[in-house]
Amino acid sequence: MRPGRAPALMRMPRGGHRSEGDRPLRLVILASFRRLGEALFAFAGGRRVALTMTLMLLGAILEGVGLAMLVPLVAVLADAEGRASGTIASLLAQVGISSPFGQLAGLLGFFVVIILLRAIVLMARERALARLQIEFIEHERLCIITAVARADWSQLSGLRHARVVNALTVNIQRVGGTVQLLMQIVVSLLMFAAQLIVVLALVPGVGIAILVFTLIGAARLWFGIQRGLRQGVKIGRAQLGLTETTERLLNGLKVATAENAQMAFVQVLADTSTEMSAGQIAYQRELSRFRATVSAGIGLAGAAMLLVGFWTQGGTPTLLAALLIISRMAGPALGIYQNVEVFATLLPAHTEIRQLEQELRTMQVRAHDGAVDLRGTVRLDKATYLHADGGGIHDVTLTIEPGEIVAITGASGSGKTTLIDLLASLLCPQSGSMHVNDLPLDGALAPCWREHIAYVGQDAFLMNDTIRTNLTWGCRLQDDASLWRALEQVEIAQTVRAMPMGLDTMLNEHGARLSGGERQRIALARALMRRPFMLILDEASNAIDIETENKIMMRLAAVRPRPIILIVAHRTETLRACTRQISVMGGRVIEDRVRLPDGLCCQPIRVKEV
Numbered sequence: 001m002r003p004g005r006a007p008a009l010m011r012m013p014r015g016g017h018r019s020e021g022d023r024p025l026r027l028v029i030l031a032s033f034r035r036l037g038e039a040l041f042a043f044a045g046g047r048r049v050a051l052t053m054t055l056m057l058l059g060a061i062l063e064g065v066g067l068a069m070l071v072p073l074v075a076v077l078a079d080a081e082g083r084a085s086g087t088i089a090s091l092l093a094q095v096g097i098s099s100p101f102g103q104l105a106g107l108l109g110f111f112v113v114i115i116l117l118r119a120i121v122l123m124a125r126e127r128a129l130a131r132l133q134i135e136f137i138e139h140e141r142l143c144i145i146t147a148v149a150r151a152d153w154s155q156l157s158g159l160r161h162a163r164v165v166n167a168l169t170v171n172i173q174r175v176g177g178t179v180q181l182l183m184q185i186v187v188s189l190l191m192f193a194a195q196l197i198v199v200l201a202l203v204p205g206v207g208i209a210i211l212v213f214t215l216i217g218a219a220r221l222w223f224g225i226q227r228g229l230r231q232g233v234k235i236g237r238a239q240l241g242l243t244e245t246t247e248r249l250l251n252g253l254k255v256a257t258a259e260n261a262q263m264a265f266v267q268v269l270a271d272t273s274t275e276m277s278a279g280q281i282a283y284q285r286e287l288s289r290f291r292a293t294v295s296a297g298i299g300l301a302g303a304a305m306l307l308v309g310f311w312t313q314g315g316t317p318t319l320l321a322a323l324l325i326i327s328r329m330a331g332p333a334l335g336i337y338q339n340v341e342v343f344a345t346l347l348p349a350h351t352e353i354r355q356l357e358q359e360l361r362t363m364q365v366r367a368h369d370g371a372v373d374l375r376g377t378v379r380l381d382k383a384t385y386l387h388a389d390g391g392g393i394h395d396v397t398l399t400i401e402p403g404e405i406v407a408i409t410g411a412s413g414s415g416k417t418t419l420i421d422l423l424a425s426l427l428c429p430q431s432g433s434m435h436v437n438d439l440p441l442d443g444a445l446a447p448c449w450r451e452h453i454a455y456v457g458q459d460a461f462l463m464n465d466t467i468r469t470n471l472t473w474g475c476r477l478q479d480d481a482s483l484w485r486a487l488e489q490v491e492i493a494q495t496v497r498a499m500p501m502g503l504d505t506m507l508n509e510h511g512a513r514l515s516g517g518e519r520q521r522i523a524l525a526r527a528l529m530r531r532p533f534m535l536i537l538d539e540a541s542n543a544i545d546i547e548t549e550n551k552i553m554m555r556l557a558a559v560r561p562r563p564i565i566l567i568v569a570h571r572t573e574t575l576r577a578c579t580r581q582i583s584v585m586g587g588r589v590i591e592d593r594v595r596l597p598d599g600l601c602c603q604p605i606r607v608k609e610v
């Protein structure tokens, strides 16, 4: 994957109110919000959403009922004779509880029941929300990685690598935060609504005043949301840069260390990081000013409402209860304010993930279903594949029969890898065609063909896992006997046997505990474990000494049934076992001749079959 243009949302003008495609910011916000809602709904399904919403509503209703209970309780406590009044008091009197203590105990008992019920509902609600959030994130992560795995290689290789890494690490965490905040906001809104309803019922004047303040606050909040979204886009852009720089640093660390030039990398990282931190500090400063204004506003509004309540109701128990409730409302109100803006800063992460998924979806190839035999002659007819810079392969026609060992030679940049990628159907001819066993290898058949291929490149891809796992991933064979046989074929069995944990020895990052030649031999052994019909060796043994390479090539040549073996190598010794040589120059096949396998035997070797 290579650097490319920033994704659409990331291209939003830095400080402007309009997004890419000249869409007003308000539409971008609404669209992002809708996308998140749709994704959550599509993941959870109607029933689960309904259940979660019911739990949220139930929690709010119980909150309201608990608060409403404060009125008779305050009345009992405030009454000189300790008597309750109202509906609950008359209910209690009907069941024979009329003494002040009995009424207080009865009210408290009811209150406790409500509190217990509320606690149970809130617990169920928290669990449901946490599960929904965690599972949604896992689902999103799997969607991306599956889309990457199913994407057509020629298109995928043009995708910016850091975008995928960023999506799977930073952005997915930010989406987790978005979902969590969204749920907290909905819960706070419902709680606030329940509290407001109780206040409206108890002291309508105060309730209306709160409603007016809330509406003014909501209008003010809209600016916070816009500011949050802009900040979120900036953070996303900076984080992508940070991921890219970190990747570059880690990939080039060895060279940089060898040249004592690590600080050049550190400087690039520091510049990106400083820019990001400066933006965040400025934003936090703005946010803290906003928060201070909001909390002062809530305090002032509370005091004003106290006065309104006092003038309209005097010091009645109802007013006292209303005051208690209003004091409880400040928390959710401030929470909504803070969470909504932070939510807006996180929202672009989901949009970026969605855009990435959509791009990946356009790259998907639908695999042919049903069995199809592709073990046969491989044929290219006037095949052309040109990369964006014009380099590649022009008008190539060739036929490769099963069991042939083909050397593909040519100068650097002549088109050898492009030719190999076409034969492996990693690339599809832009013109001309490819047939295997007389079947045209279209997009749907290509994945089936690749099941018969083993590919070893010069980088010898190894995972940070055991030798066993490295040998068996993607292979049907898994048994120890096959593993050892493959290791013997590539002259590494003895080295692995000498390791303390044998096949279960950990290889560390990219097989760091092995030499370059050992890594290549493990990669070759894995290729043999696949029992391929076509084995591609693209500079796959250039780190192995010539004598050992000779032995390995002999063994590969003796495998029965022998796969087609395509060898790209610059070392002539590597090509000794080849039965045919195709020379490429400027993207064209300039020579295709039979080659007599020459004196492989520097020393006689007993050939074993895989």
Ligand SMILES: Nc1ncnc2c1ncn2[C@@H]1O[C@H](COP(=O)(O)OP(=O)(O)OP(=O)(O)O)[C@@H](O)[C@H]1O
Residues within 6 Å of the ligand: 157, 387, 388, 389, 390, 391, 392, 410, 411, 412, 413, 414, 415, 416, 417, 418, 419
């Ligand atoms: N992904 C790509 N995007 C753009 N151009 C590419 C890409 N891959 C290869 N090319 C171009 O296509 C031409 C052939 O490249 P290719 O990798 O096939 O050559 P090669 O013979 O394998 O080279 P080498 O021996 O150096 O690996 C080169 O000019 C190269 O610049």
